[in-house]
Amino acid sequence: GQNIDQPTEMTATEGAIVQINCTYQTSGFNGLFWYQQHAGEAPTFLSYNVLDGLEEKGRFSSFLSRSKGYSYLLLKELQMKDSASYLCAVRDLKDYKLSFGAGTTVTVRA
């Protein structure tokens, strides 16, 4: 099974940087995903890491360390529209199931 932890809430100022950490314990690892979910909407895919290192995609970057069971999502140049919940998810080695963390609610203030 999977045990996934991420902070419940974070607050940051517009234009700043925020780092959302995710730690996991798993019996079999086959990739880590980050999703964004605005209130009342469906989750949307942000990033996918299966190898160690940093993946950059515009203002968003995601990092993975498999040996430490650790990932982070970095949001740069924060905008008001980035206020949302960010979900960390781990894929099982045996199949294509995803296990999600409870999500981190990020509030961007002017």
Added chain:
Amino acid sequence: DAGITQSPRYKITETGRQVTLMCHQTWSHSYMFWYRQDLGHGLRLIYYSAAADITDKGEVPDGYVVSRSKTENFPLTLESATRSQTSVYFCASSGTGNEQFFGPGTRLTVL
């Protein structure tokens, strides 16, 4: 329209009634998933399917039944609804097993 759709978007029912939530995708994705989302729990997998006629239990399958006779449809049935099944239900699909695309969700209230 192309994509993944769910119906109904909102449903109110009573304890003990049978309810079916529909999910339809137009991409011919092999993988389909049903999640429920509750405050404090995040998304929890109910059932998933790797292909037509292949389904398997997720983390919280009790009280739910699924079928997948066609690749594009993956209905979820609550055989006898309970108040604890009040939740937001999301269907998702994936072609490669990597990125999952989520439907808009069904908000279900069981009175």
